[in-house]
Amino acid sequence: MKNIKALLDKEVCNRNSACELSYERPDPLLVASRYTDEYTxxxxxxxxxxxxxxxxxxxxGFDFSLLNQSEEHIQKALQGVYYRFQNTQDIIEVFKTFRRLKQEESLNACFYEAYEKEHNVLxxxxxxxxxIHGLNSYASKGYGFLISSPFKRDKHxxxxxxxxxxYKRWNMFLRWMVRNDALDLGLWNNxxxxxxxLPLDTHTFKVSQKLGxxxxxxxxxxxxxLITQKLKEFDKEDPTKYDFALYRIGQEKLIIS
Incomplete structure (x- = not known):
């Protein structure tokens, strides 16, 4: 595992740069890093x-200032916009819901109230x-996929x-918001x-298996x-710092020895 740690530490060091985010090497953080608004x-x-x-x-292509405008304006402005599993109405309803949420309370406050009891990000x-689900009764497969469902729980x-x-996209959001370096935004400090x-996607899943x-x-x-717990052996205080490196290793199909 020492060799794996050395490999990952080197990748983290090399990739901890704004130069990693470019249109030649696209990542959604390229766009997200332009904003300080947590809803955006x-x-x-x-x-x-x-x-x-x-x-x-x-x-x-999104005009995120729509979150500060009327729902009628949102309805008109997003006509014809769609993406994969989300049709136009799905996207319109998402923006309407986030507008309502933004008017009601901060994401950080909502998150922290549930998190602080046991320091459980889930x-x-x-x-x-x-x-989010409580703010809009709209339902569709595309809308549900984007927002995600509440976690399944046991009898306790x-x-x-x-x-x-x-819940890769949610954990990635937390990585962006909590970590603070040349890549991540560090907008939440509590x-x-x-x-x-670890925001586990197919790239990091396969790379983690190959690396043992x-x-x-x-x-x-x-x-x-389990992967997060393993990465804590490398850095107890900041295990998800390895996420971007693992992702790029998989995305770029780097040879792993």
Missing amino acids: VLLCALFAYGNAKLIVKLLD EGIDAIIRK HTIKAIGNPP ISTQDLI LLTRTTYDLQSAL
């Missing part, structure tokens, strides 16, 4: 699925998801590690980096938790 950053994270170039193109994520009301997806969970960080073959929340 969350939208960038939630739409971050699929081809990276197409994600950046979509986000570049509880914080769940609180925001439930809040504990969030299940097995049976829930990794959350500990040691509590963050994970033996489990199921792509779910349990795998994300």
Whole structure:
């Protein structure tokens, strides 16, 4: 594992630069990093699925100032806009919902109230998801996929590690908001980096298996938790600092020895 740690530490060092974010090497953080508004950053994270170039193109085309305008204006301004699983009305309703949320309370306050009890970021994520669903009765497959569902829980009301997806886009949002370096934004300063969970996607999942960080073959929340725990052996205080490096290793199909 010493060799793996050395490899990842080198990748983290080399990639901790704004130069990593460019149109030649697209990543949704390229767009999100232009904003300090937490609602805008969350939208960038939630739409971050699929081809990276197409994600950046979509986000570049959004007028996030719509979050400060009327719902009637949102309805008109987003006509004809769609993306993969989201049709035009899905996107309109997402913007309307976020406008309502922005008028009601801060994301940080909603998250922190649930998180602080046990320093559990999953509880914080769940609180925001439930809040979002409570602000709009609109429902569709595309809308539900984008927002995500509240976590499944066991009979003791504990969030299940097995049976829930990794919630990659939500954990990526937290990485952006909590960590503070040349890449991540560091806009929330009341959350500990040691509590963050690796934003597990197909790239980081496969790379983690190849590197021996994970033996489990199921792509779910349990795998994300196990990899995060393994990465804490490399950096107890900031395990998700390795996320971007793992992602790029997979995305760029680098040879792993």
